[in-house]
Amino acid sequence: MDDNKVLRLIHAAGLHEAELVATVAELGLAEVARILIDEVLFRAAVPHNHYPVVVQLTIAHEGRRVDSQLRAVGGKPWELLPVAAADQLVAMRIDYEALDLIRAVFGPGEERSVGYRTTSLLPSGSAAALTSDDQRMNYLGAATQAVQSILAACTRGRPDLGELATRYHSDKYGLLHWFTPHYERHLAGLRDEPVRVLEIGIGGYNSAFGGGSLKMWKHYFHRGLVFGMDIYDKSHLDEQRIVTIQGDQSDPDSLTEIAERHGPFDVIIDDGSHINEHVRTSFRVLLAHLRRGGFYVIEDLWTSYQPGYGGDPDPQSAAGTSLALLKDLMDSLHYEERPPGQERELVYSDLHVGGVHVYHNIAFIEKKLNAEGGIPPWVPR
Template sequence: MRDPLKRRPQEPAPRPSRAERLAAMDLTQLATHFKTDKWGTHRYTPHYERHFAPFRDKPITVLEIGIGGYARAGRGGKSLRMWKHYFRRGQIVGLDIQDKSFVDAPRITTYRGSQTDPAVLQRILDDVGELTIVIDDGSHRPEHVRETFAYLFPRLAHGGLYAIEDTQTSYWPERGGSDDRDDPTTTMALVKSLVDGLNYEEFVDESYEPTYTDLHVVAVHCYHNLVIIEKGDNREGTRRRAILKSRYAEQ
């Protein structure tokens, strides 16, 4: 007869599924798991985690430009898979100049085309709707970065984030940049202009007309080779006239 006071052996807890294990990882762990260069070659993931964490469980759409693998068949898509498991409810979209359709999977959709082709960018927007996060990991050529930003930033969701990777090419003439740090055509020149634009309400030039980015860039976060731009309403007002009384008294 079984002793009623004797406890049954405790059954081991079921082993978490692969999806559960991935869902529990932070972004750096996911980057390591999927072997992306966003951790290791670069140190981007801690910065992304800081800014992307509030979106992790929201039904957002993320566009990454540049899928990786270049023209090699069957290569690329590592970071798209990482984003899929980081943004648990997110739709992940990739754009590449090469055909990367083999990466397509539930919650991952790829498009082929140039990052500077407005027709391609608009087709993506028409298909997937509003973008909350854009990550430009494309050609890294300043002229391409600037054209893509000019088209996509106005179409980014309010409260969204726009990331530009590998900004070191701004300083490399071989990659379309310049060794003149005052060259106005580089990616970093764009970034510096956005920083100035944050404070457009303090400009003393009364004839100045604020640009779209002046009005809608609310923060510019600069890291080593990475910039993350926040979109919102940049109309806080100014006490410029009250403080600079002598200047305006003369007018």
Template sequence: MRTDVMRLAAAAGGHPDDLTELIDDIGPGRCAEIATDEIAFRLDPPRLHPGTEIELQLVFGHRDTTTACLVTVTGSGATHATGRSATPHATIRQQLGEVIRQLLGPRGAAGPATRQVELRDSGDIASFRRPPVWFAATQRLLSTMDHRDEVTLTELASRYESDKWGIHRYTQHYPRYFEPLRDRPLTVLEIGIGGFADPAAGGCSLRMWKHYFPRATIYGVDVYDKTPHARQRIHTLRADQSDPEALLAVVARTGRPDIVIDDGSHRVEDVLTTFHTLFPHLRDGGYYAIEDLQTSYWPRFGGTSAELDAPHTSLGFLKSLVDGLNHEEILPGGRRAAPTDQQIRSLHFHHNLAVIEKGANLEGGGPDWVRFGPK
């Protein structure tokens, strides 16, 4: 079932009148709550003294109604609630449809034509000489809408403390595949939420993906209960990736994913089970990423360093997909056909990381007179 935020993300890329009608259908209050949640989540607070709180009032207009929401900024982040403050540090007024297009629509949307900003003490010469901290907080709030495409995936990994940068170096590779998809209302599915059995631990990469893909719905799957990490556009599901039936139940809930990232147990048998189960459901043009492939060499995870092409290991299997990529060139009797031969468009390998692009692989083989020689 499509959520309200998924419906808004889809409409934000279309005709403004369609978005206006959808806001009517969902309700301006609910849409304002969705917009404010996105703003508060993305806001990177300035450096503040302990105990400092900055109140930023948002007033969204829609037709002849207004909805007020309040964002409270501290040194550790931002929270939000519906309502008004008697003494906000800043007030931002803007049409609701325009805000949603900026937050959930494709990049390059028209600028904020209806926005008005009122800053406390902005006319005071002391503020001119030394701007107060709420000027910076307001600037950062506005940047969540106006400059969302400037932040890199590596910066987001650092902000949300994901080990995809630092422990690993995956965020330097992912953008070459994922950047062209960022403007789409995607379904992103990641296996493994992190934190082991502690429900409150982990979730760093889910938050990173949510920020990086501003129109996407993010699903995290873990063998442990991770419901504390659920929030707007992030859903957590419980499943064992070694169980194909459990994985099929996940897809029944998420629908066909556009991106799958396997950062789960890293056991070779689980990696293969997950791939064989989920890849057929990946959308054409989507990507399937497998992380931490070093375990393919380690017996503790079911791998081996003695037989590097062993088909039961993660990398041994992935190497066989290279032959599948060229299946139309293999002479009769040279190789048994695999189900993925016609479905993998490209394979990309990096240190401990593989990214597989799904798509039609039916370009045709070389002519018979070249392959077999002239008659």
């Protein structure tokens, strides 16, 4: 999957029209349409129509057009029909100018949901195939159920993370964890940005399963690129804007090589082995590859109390756990307040961690310049 083309289109979506026109000309309308259709099909919710329908999405630019026919069957993902199936009964034709659809799907700023497309219900030729009132009513009812998911997918949309976690079968919301409201609180400001997200741990172990969280992040960050790292090969999950990497989070050299090749990142999420030593190694190596203003997230803090993960049930004696790391970061935040003679040699996290937010089983570490200056010496001690 050539994500360089996708990233160029995402970048151009936020530029002046002349730059966007030049990018479309360079990539070619057919390639631009392929990227857009791939994204629309990914975002479109599974339809619930009781009767199969077809929606034609037409993307035009400078006198040329690309037609795509998308078939909806209730309870199944949308399907892109081959060109040879052009005689299908079309419920609605939706026409977009390529520049408008690019901005609607990948652009920053406000939503572009109406006034940027034309629609034609049961285009000429399709209506003639419906020979009775019952057929027309059944088909129109099914079309109403199906078409909305395509129209919604042709905008950036704003489903919350809880909804997306449920749709893509991520365990970050429901049953085991209730993490998504915390993610929303801290990451919402990045949602419109062309971010790079690295999640350690894809899920499913050595099976074909896993990847739900990667899809959730891809949908949430509509302009972002999502990397998933796992000790197992998960390359079967690679798709547009999702890249999987095989690596070992306990190996500093492996982490460094991955970060130098794919970073720097705006968000790093450790949902990997949950072994405390691995968590600490990953943080020590990867913090330097997180952009200022980004977040480093550590999930499943409960393993700090479990000996099987290198934890200790006694919080007072647990020096090498994930929670102990967070407690150390609290001291790092306040290194400037140490009394004279009690200073210690500074480490990277002292200068580059500007906030630590801890919730049940999850922590968000903000990367910021931590150099505000201590309380001046003339203030009474």
